[in-house]
Amino acid sequence: MTFSSDTLTFIFTACASIGMLWLFHTVLIKSQQKAGNEKLFYRHLAMLILTLIAVIANVLALPVADSTRNQILGLLGLIISGVIAFSSSTIFANLMAGFMLRVTRPFATGDFVRVGDVFGRVVERGLLDTELQTDKRELVALPNTYLISRPVSVVRSSGALVSCDVSIGYDEHHSRIESLLLEATEQAGLTDGFVQVIELADHVVCYRVNGILSEVKNLISARSQLFRCVLDRLHENDVEIMSPRFMGQRPIPDGVRMVPAVSAAAQIKEEKQAEEVIFDKAESAQQKEQSLQQLQSQRESLLEKIKNADAEQKTRLKHKLETLEAKIVEIKAAGNGENP
Numbered sequence: 088m089t090f091s092s093d094t095l096t097f098i099f100t101a102c103a104s105i106g107m108l109w110l111f112h113t114v115l116i117k118s119q120q121k122a123g124n125e126k127l128f129y130r131h132l133a134m135l136i137l138t139l140i141a142v143i144a145n146v147l148a149l150p151v152a153d154s155t156r157n158q159i160l161g162l163l164g165l166i167i168s169g170v171i172a173f174s175s176s177t178i179f180a181n182l183m184a185g186f187m188l189r190v191t192r193p194f195a196t197g198d199f200v201r202v203g204d205v206f207g208r209v210v211e212r213g214l215l216d217t218e219l220q221t222d223k224r225e226l227v228a229l230p231n232t233y234l235i236s237r238p239v240s241v242v243r244s245s246g247a248l249v250s251c252d253v254s255i256g257y258d259e260h261h262s263r264i265e266s267l268l269l270e271a272t273e274q275a276g277l278t279d280g281f282v283q284v285i286e287l288a289d290h291v292v293c294y295r296v297n298g299i300l301s302e303v304k305n306l307i308s309a310r311s312q313l314f315r316c317v318l319d320r321l322h323e324n325d326v327e328i329m330s331p332r333f334m335g336q337r338p339i340p341d342g343v344r345m346v347p348a349v350s351a352a353a354q355i356k357e358e359k360q361a362e363e364v365i366f367d368k369a370e371s372a373q374q375k376e377q378s379l380q381q382l383q384s385q386r387e388s389l390l391e392k393i394k395n396a397d398a399e400q401k402t403r404l405k406h407k408l409e410t411l412e413a414k415i416v417e418i419k420a421a422g423n424g425e426n427p
Contacts, residue, residue: 093150100148104141181215184231199242247303254291271316272298291329
C-alpha cells in the first residue's frame with residue numbers, strides 16, 4: 088500500500104503535533120501540578136495557543152484540494168468565533184478580567200483584601216476566578232469580573248491600621264480616656280497609636296483607637312489583642328464601657344452636672360496627627376509629585392540658559408542638567424516601584 092507525498096506529509100504533521108503537544112503538556116503542566124493555578128496560568132495559556140497552532144498546521148497539511156482546505160479553515164474560524172461569542176458573557180469576560188488584574192496588579196497572593204462583604208487572604212489568582220480564604224477558614228472563589236467591577240480594599244504589606252471603636256459616658260474626661268487607649272495600643276504591640284473622637288452621641292462619647300501593625304499576616308490576632316487590651320485598661324481604671332447600647336438609670340441629685348474634672352495627670356502626650364498615619368502613601372505621592380514638578384521646571388530653565396551660554400558656561404550648565412535629570416529619573420523610579 089503506497090501513500091502519496093501529501094498523505095505522508097499529513098501523517099507526519101499529525102504525529103509530530105500529537106508528540107509535541109504531549110511533550111509540552113508533560114513539561115509545562117503535568118510536572119507542575121502542585122504549583123497552583125497562579126503559576127499554571129501562563130502555562131495553560133501557552134498550551135491553548137500551541138493547540139490552536141497544531142490544529143491549523145494539520146488543516147493546512149490535509150491532502151485535499153485548496154478550495155476544500157479553505158472551507159475547512161473558514162469552518163474552523165467560524166467555530167472559534169461562535170465559541171467566543173456564546174461564552175463572551177461569562178468565560179471570555181472572566182478571562183479578559185484575569186488579564187486586566189495581572190496588568191494592574193491591585194493585589195498579590197497572600198494579601199488581605201475586602202471585596203463587598205467578603206474579607207480574606209488571596210490564595211490563588213486563577214485563569215477565570217480568584218480564590219480567597221476567609222477568617223472562618225472557608226475558601227471563596229470570586230469571578231474575575233466581580234473583582235474588576237467592585238472596589239477592592241487591600242491591606243498594605245508595609246503595615247496595616249488596626250482600629251477599635253468604644254463608647255464611654257460623658258462623665259469621663261476625654262484626655263483620660265485617650266491616655267488609657269494609647270496605653271492599650273502599646274500593650275497590643277502596635278506602633279504610631281492615635282485616638283479620634285468620632286461622635287458625640289446622645290448618651291455616650293464614641294472613640295476610635297488606631298495603631299500600625301507591621302506584621303500584616305497577624306491582622307486577625309492583632310485586632311483581637313487590641314480589643315482585649317482596651318477592655319483590660321479601661322476596666323482596670325474603673326471606666327465603664329457604654330457600648331454597644333448600654334443604658335443605665337441612676338438617681339442624680341439636683342444641681343449635679345455630668346461634667347468631669349480635668350486632672351493634670353490625665354493630660355495626653357503629644358502624638359502623631361491621624362492624617363500622617365492614615366494617608367501616608369497619599370502624602371508621600373503628593374510630595375514626590377511636587378518635587379518632580381520643581382525639578383522639571385528647573386530643567387526647563389537650564390535648557391533655556393544653555394541655549395544662550397558660551398562654551399565654558401554650557402559645560403557647567405550641562406553638568407547641572409545631568410545631575411538634575413538623574414534626580415528626576417530616581418524620583419520616577421521610586422514612584423513606580425512602590426508596592427501597596
